[in-house]
Amino acid sequence: xxxxxxxxxxxxxxDAALVAVAVVALALPLYVGGFWLQLGSFAFAAAVGAIGxxxxxxxxxxxxxxxxxxxxxxxxxxxxxxxxxxxxxxGLGLPSLLALALAAVLASLAGWAFSPIAARLxxxxxxxxxxxxxxxxxxxxxxxEPLTGGYNGRPVPxxxxxxxQLSGSQPELVAFNVLIGRDERLWYLTLAVLVxxxxxxxxxxxxxxxxxxxxxxxxxxxxxxxGVNLGRYRAMAFAxxxxxxxxxxxxxxxxxxxxxxxxxxxxxxxxxxxxxxIGGSASIGxxxxxxxxxxxxxxxxxxxxxxxxxxxxxLGSGLGPAVVAQFCYGALIIAVLVAEPRGLVxxxxxxxxRRPGTPGADRRAEPEPALSMRSQQ
Amino acid sequence: xxxxxxxxxxxxxxxxxxxxxxxPNPGLSISAEAVAxxxxxxxxxxxxxxxxGAVVGGLLVGLAETLAGGYQNELLFLGRGFDQVAPYLxxxxxxxxxxxxxxxxxxxxxx
Numbered sequence: 143x144x145x146x147x148x149x150x151x152x153x154x155x156x157d158a159a160l161v162a163v164a165v166v167a168l169a170l171p172l173y174v175g176g177f178w179l180q181l182g183s184f185a186f187a188a189a190v191g192a193i194g195x196x197x198x199x200x201x202x203x204x205x206x207x208x209x210x211x212x213x214x215x216x217x218x219x220x221x222x223x224x225x226x227x228x229x230x231x232x233g234l235g236l237p238s239l240l241a242l243a244l245a246a247v248l249a250s251l252a253g254w255a256f257s258p259i260a261a262r263l264x265x266x267x268x269x270x271x272x273x274x275x276x277x278x279x280x281x282x283x284x285x286x287e288p289l290t291g292g293y294n295g296r297p298v299p300x301x302x303x304x305x306x307q308l309s310g311s312q313p314e315l316v317a318f319n320v321l322i323g324r325d326e327r328l329w330y331l332t333l334a335v336l337v338x339x340x341x342x343x344x345x346x347x348x349x350x351x352x353x354x355x356x357x358x359x360x361x362x363x364x365x366x367x368x369g370v371n372l373g374r375y376r377a378m379a380f381a382x383x384x385x386x387x388x389x390x391x392x393x394x395x396x397x398x399x400x401x402x403x404x405x406x407x408x409x410x411x412x413x414x415x416x417x418x419x420i421g422g423s424a425s426i427g428x429x430x431x432x433x434x435x436x437x438x439x440x441x442x443x444x445x446x447x448x449x450x451x452x453x454x455x456x457l458g459s460g461l462g463p464a465v466v467a468q469f470c471y472g473a474l475i476i477a478v479l480v481a482e483p484r485g486l487v488x489x490x491x492x493x494x495x496r497r498p499g500t501p502g503a504d505r506r507a508e509p510e511p512a513l514s515m516r517s518q519q
Numbered sequence: 520x521x522x523x524x525x526x527x528x529x530x531x532x533x534x535x536x537x538x539x540x541x542x543p544n545p546g547l548s549i550s551a552e553a554v555a556x557x558x559x560x561x562x563x564x565x566x567x568x569x570x571x572g573a574v575v576g577g578l579l580v581g582l583a584e585t586l587a588g589g590y591q592n593e594l595l596f597l598g599r600g601f602d603q604v605a606p607y608l609x610x611x612x613x614x615x616x617x618x619x620x621x622x623x624x625x626x627x628x629x630x
Contacts, residue, residue: 285598
């Protein structure tokens with residue numbers, strides 16, 4: 143997936159845009175309120191998980207519905223590692239930052255443990271096999287009470303480094319006359335994790351491993367003939383993707399402050415699949431875009447839904463924001479698959495290419511869609 | 520051909536739905552949609568490209584579920600409601616032993 147050298151003018155524009163985005167992202171908590179910061183934090187956390195699925199589904203072409211399970215492993219893994227041991231609850235009481243990192247490792251190991259299945263199956267077989275993990279996982283979440291708190295869930299310990307809470311508001315910090323409270327810190331935390339996760343993913347995909355992934359997706363037999371160990375690379379992709387899911391799950395747990403088993407169900411897996419398909423299944427930028435869209439839509443509808451006729455934000459009403467959001471991204475998935483199987487990112491690229499004055503833009507190697515109407519036959 | 524396949528699949532699903540009205544509980548509820556998700560393990564256990572395999576797979580899924588439900592008190596260490604997930608566990612075990620399902624054929628690689 144190496145792209146041709148960009149023309150210098152374009153590179154300058156791109157770098158300037160990156161710097162502008164970075165400045166805005168860093169300065170935003172000083173100007174906007176808690177609602178928007180929470181919206182952003184949830185989107186960043188979801189984007190970390192979506193990057194993992196984009197690697198597995200978009201680059202290696204392995205369909206996995208088990209993402210919710212690995213998100214749950216990360217979330218409950220963080221709680222287990224960071225909580226002190228209680229009378230009827232297990233915990234290791236590790237430093238919370240170490241617990242966050244180990245939660246991702248734990249999820250990755252869980253993905254590796256699934257490799258006897260993940261490395262040998264593909265297509266629909268793997269999709270359904272991974273479905274089993276979601277149901278078995280939720281069963282464990284409901285029944286293994288000392289570990290997961292059962293039906294009522296468990297509180298999430300605060301992330302703190304050297305006495306400074308990163309997911310709380312102690313001690314009080316003030317920057318430029320703005321109180322840096324819980325929402326602001328979580329914004330910076332999730333943003334930092336997302337940046338590291340995205341940079342790491344790009345580095346992996348540009349290298350030898352990334353080329354092997356694409357080779358497996360596009361031409362399995364020739365790839366094997368050229369010396370790509372199919373089983374090993376499939377297992378590696380699955381473990382990597384699970385690790386990303388675990389990290390995202392731990393971040394989500396920090397945002398929720400209390401996690402309950404109901405959340406980590408099949409619907410969550412489908413949401414992550416929606417993020418990846420809508421954004422553009424083979425690209426990291428697309429995963430971030432799709433995650434932002436899918437995770438923000440229900441929250442925005444909850445807040446502004448009353449202004450849309452037919453949508454009710456009252457509790458227990460038929461057409462709630464969550465249902466409308468599901469309709470929206472369901473329709474969008476179909477629209478994307480019909481109009482542009484490479485997702486929103488490719489759509490943006492197409493618009494940019496049509497603009498005059500960007501020569502050579504269309505020569506860039508475009509990622510092939512993992513999911514297209516044609517390949518379904 | 521594809522349209523015919525869809526029509527047959529839809530018709531068979533209706534037959535399954537009619538049986539569900541009588542068992543395990545009289546009448547249908549919203550949660551009956553979960554049954555559709557358990558048709559997937561049945562097809563996978565039998566092998567996706569084998570129709571007779573699907574029958575065997577369906578029987579195995581039904582047996583696993585009913586037995587796990589019937590012996591629930593003996594299986595309490597696995598948690599309550601284990602019968603709901605028993606088909607999936609069975610599917611994972613089958614897939615580890617036979618990746619193409621019990622009666623499925625291994626896909627030939629085309630170069």
